[in-house]
Amino acid sequence: MGVQDVGIDVAKWWLDVAVFQTQEHARFDNDKDGWAKLIKWLQGRNVRAIGMEPSGGYERGVAKALRKAGLPARNVNPHKLRHYARALGQLAKNDRIDALLIARYTAELPTRPVQS
Incomplete structure:
Protein backbone atom coordinates (compact mmCIF):
# COMPACT_ATOMS: atom_id res chain seq x y z
CA MET A 1 0.00 0.00 0.00
CA GLY A 2 1.41 3.39 -1.00
CA VAL A 3 1.30 6.60 0.97
CA GLN A 4 -2.08 7.89 1.95
CA ASP A 5 -3.24 11.45 2.51
CA VAL A 6 -6.25 11.85 4.75
CA GLY A 7 -8.74 14.68 5.07
CA ILE A 8 -11.03 15.25 8.04
CA ASP A 9 -14.09 17.46 7.83
CA VAL A 10 -14.68 18.41 11.46
CA ALA A 11 -18.14 19.10 12.86
CA LYS A 12 -19.33 19.52 16.42
CA TRP A 13 -20.63 15.95 16.73
CA TRP A 14 -18.74 13.93 14.09
CA LEU A 15 -15.69 13.65 11.87
CA ASP A 16 -16.04 12.79 8.20
CA VAL A 17 -12.79 11.20 7.03
CA ALA A 18 -11.56 10.47 3.50
CA VAL A 19 -8.40 8.99 1.99
CA PHE A 20 -7.41 10.71 -1.25
CA GLN A 21 -5.55 7.84 -2.89
CA THR A 22 -8.18 5.14 -2.20
CA GLN A 23 -11.34 7.29 -2.08
CA GLU A 24 -12.33 5.57 1.18
CA HIS A 25 -14.75 7.36 3.50
CA ALA A 26 -15.64 6.86 7.14
CA ARG A 27 -17.47 8.76 9.87
CA PHE A 28 -16.52 8.85 13.54
CA ASP A 29 -17.98 10.60 16.55
CA ASN A 30 -16.08 13.73 17.56
CA ASP A 31 -15.37 12.53 21.10
CA LYS A 32 -12.73 10.41 22.86
CA ASP A 33 -14.30 7.11 21.75
CA GLY A 34 -14.56 8.34 18.16
CA TRP A 35 -10.97 9.57 18.18
CA ALA A 36 -9.79 6.16 19.42
CA LYS A 37 -11.75 4.44 16.62
CA LEU A 38 -10.31 6.87 14.05
CA ILE A 39 -6.77 6.21 15.26
CA LYS A 40 -7.36 2.46 15.07
CA TRP A 41 -8.77 2.89 11.53
CA LEU A 42 -5.64 4.84 10.52
CA GLN A 43 -3.11 2.48 12.09
CA GLY A 44 -1.43 0.16 9.63
CA ARG A 45 -1.83 2.68 6.84
CA ASN A 46 1.13 4.55 5.43
CA VAL A 47 -0.30 7.98 6.32
CA ARG A 48 1.79 10.87 5.00
CA ALA A 49 -0.46 13.66 6.32
CA ILE A 50 -3.87 14.22 7.86
CA GLY A 51 -5.38 17.55 6.89
CA MET A 52 -8.01 19.30 8.98
CA GLU A 53 -9.68 22.63 8.44
CA PRO A 54 -10.01 24.60 11.70
CA SER A 55 -13.63 24.48 12.79
CA GLY A 56 -14.35 26.79 15.70
CA GLY A 57 -12.23 24.73 18.08
CA GLN A 90 -15.86 21.83 -7.27
CA LEU A 91 -18.86 23.85 -6.20
CA ALA A 92 -20.86 21.05 -4.56
CA LYS A 93 -20.39 20.90 -0.82
CA ASN A 94 -21.22 18.30 1.81
CA ASP A 95 -19.25 16.58 4.57
CA ARG A 96 -18.01 13.66 2.42
CA ILE A 97 -17.04 15.93 -0.46
CA ASP A 98 -15.27 18.32 1.92
CA ALA A 99 -13.30 15.48 3.57
CA LEU A 100 -12.10 14.24 0.18
CA LEU A 101 -11.26 17.78 -0.93
CA ILE A 102 -9.20 18.30 2.24
CA ALA A 103 -7.41 14.99 1.61
CA ARG A 104 -6.60 16.01 -1.98
CA TYR A 105 -5.43 19.47 -0.87
CA THR A 106 -3.22 17.83 1.78
CA ALA A 107 -1.75 15.51 -0.86
CA GLU A 108 -1.02 18.23 -3.39
CA LEU A 109 -0.18 21.40 -1.45
CA PRO A 110 2.00 22.24 1.55
CA THR A 111 0.34 22.28 4.97
CA ARG A 112 1.56 23.14 8.46
CA PRO A 113 1.80 20.73 11.40
CA VAL A 114 -0.89 21.32 14.01
CA GLN A 115 0.44 23.34 16.94
CA SER A 116 -0.44 22.68 20.58
Whole structure:
Protein backbone atom coordinates (compact mmCIF):
# COMPACT_ATOMS: atom_id res chain seq x y z
CA MET A 1 0.00 0.00 0.00
CA GLY A 2 1.41 3.39 -1.00
CA VAL A 3 1.30 6.60 0.97
CA GLN A 4 -2.08 7.89 1.95
CA ASP A 5 -3.24 11.45 2.51
CA VAL A 6 -6.25 11.85 4.75
CA GLY A 7 -8.74 14.68 5.07
CA ILE A 8 -11.03 15.25 8.04
CA ASP A 9 -14.09 17.46 7.83
CA VAL A 10 -14.68 18.41 11.46
CA ALA A 11 -18.14 19.10 12.86
CA LYS A 12 -19.33 19.52 16.42
CA TRP A 13 -20.63 15.95 16.73
CA TRP A 14 -18.74 13.93 14.09
CA LEU A 15 -15.69 13.65 11.87
CA ASP A 16 -16.04 12.79 8.20
CA VAL A 17 -12.79 11.20 7.03
CA ALA A 18 -11.56 10.47 3.50
CA VAL A 19 -8.40 8.99 1.99
CA PHE A 20 -7.41 10.71 -1.25
CA GLN A 21 -5.55 7.84 -2.89
CA THR A 22 -8.18 5.14 -2.20
CA GLN A 23 -11.34 7.29 -2.08
CA GLU A 24 -12.33 5.57 1.18
CA HIS A 25 -14.75 7.36 3.50
CA ALA A 26 -15.64 6.86 7.14
CA ARG A 27 -17.47 8.76 9.87
CA PHE A 28 -16.52 8.85 13.54
CA ASP A 29 -17.98 10.60 16.55
CA ASN A 30 -16.08 13.73 17.56
CA ASP A 31 -15.37 12.53 21.10
CA LYS A 32 -12.73 10.41 22.86
CA ASP A 33 -14.30 7.11 21.75
CA GLY A 34 -14.56 8.34 18.16
CA TRP A 35 -10.97 9.57 18.18
CA ALA A 36 -9.79 6.16 19.42
CA LYS A 37 -11.75 4.44 16.62
CA LEU A 38 -10.31 6.87 14.05
CA ILE A 39 -6.77 6.21 15.26
CA LYS A 40 -7.36 2.46 15.07
CA TRP A 41 -8.77 2.89 11.53
CA LEU A 42 -5.64 4.84 10.52
CA GLN A 43 -3.11 2.48 12.09
CA GLY A 44 -1.43 0.16 9.63
CA ARG A 45 -1.83 2.68 6.84
CA ASN A 46 1.13 4.55 5.43
CA VAL A 47 -0.30 7.98 6.32
CA ARG A 48 1.79 10.87 5.00
CA ALA A 49 -0.46 13.66 6.32
CA ILE A 50 -3.87 14.22 7.86
CA GLY A 51 -5.38 17.55 6.89
CA MET A 52 -8.01 19.30 8.98
CA GLU A 53 -9.68 22.63 8.44
CA PRO A 54 -10.01 24.60 11.70
CA SER A 55 -13.63 24.48 12.79
CA GLY A 56 -14.35 26.79 15.70
CA GLY A 57 -12.23 24.73 18.08
CA TYR A 58 -14.06 21.45 17.41
CA GLU A 59 -10.86 20.14 15.81
CA ARG A 60 -8.67 20.60 18.91
CA GLY A 61 -9.49 17.31 20.64
CA VAL A 62 -8.99 15.11 17.60
CA ALA A 63 -5.82 17.00 16.63
CA LYS A 64 -4.36 16.40 20.09
CA ALA A 65 -5.35 12.71 19.99
CA LEU A 66 -3.76 12.26 16.54
CA ARG A 67 -0.53 13.95 17.62
CA LYS A 68 -0.41 11.86 20.80
CA ALA A 69 -0.75 8.73 18.62
CA GLY A 70 2.19 9.92 16.49
CA LEU A 71 0.04 10.68 13.44
CA PRO A 72 0.89 13.69 11.21
CA ALA A 73 -2.02 16.09 11.76
CA ARG A 74 -1.89 19.23 9.58
CA ASN A 75 -3.79 22.51 9.43
CA VAL A 76 -5.48 23.44 6.18
CA ASN A 77 -6.14 27.13 5.62
CA PRO A 78 -9.91 27.46 5.00
CA HIS A 79 -9.56 30.38 2.57
CA LYS A 80 -6.94 28.60 0.49
CA LEU A 81 -9.07 25.45 0.54
CA ARG A 82 -12.10 27.34 -0.87
CA HIS A 83 -9.93 28.89 -3.61
CA TYR A 84 -8.55 25.44 -4.37
CA ALA A 85 -12.08 24.00 -4.64
CA ARG A 86 -13.12 26.80 -6.98
CA ALA A 87 -10.02 26.26 -9.13
CA LEU A 88 -11.00 22.59 -9.44
CA GLY A 89 -14.55 23.61 -10.35
CA GLN A 90 -15.86 21.83 -7.27
CA LEU A 91 -18.86 23.85 -6.20
CA ALA A 92 -20.86 21.05 -4.56
CA LYS A 93 -20.39 20.90 -0.82
CA ASN A 94 -21.22 18.30 1.81
CA ASP A 95 -19.25 16.58 4.57
CA ARG A 96 -18.01 13.66 2.42
CA ILE A 97 -17.04 15.93 -0.46
CA ASP A 98 -15.27 18.32 1.92
CA ALA A 99 -13.30 15.48 3.57
CA LEU A 100 -12.10 14.24 0.18
CA LEU A 101 -11.26 17.78 -0.93
CA ILE A 102 -9.20 18.30 2.24
CA ALA A 103 -7.41 14.99 1.61
CA ARG A 104 -6.60 16.01 -1.98
CA TYR A 105 -5.43 19.47 -0.87
CA THR A 106 -3.22 17.83 1.78
CA ALA A 107 -1.75 15.51 -0.86
CA GLU A 108 -1.02 18.23 -3.39
CA LEU A 109 -0.18 21.40 -1.45
CA PRO A 110 2.00 22.24 1.55
CA THR A 111 0.34 22.28 4.97
CA ARG A 112 1.56 23.14 8.46
CA PRO A 113 1.80 20.73 11.40
CA VAL A 114 -0.89 21.32 14.01
CA GLN A 115 0.44 23.34 16.94
CA SER A 116 -0.44 22.68 20.58
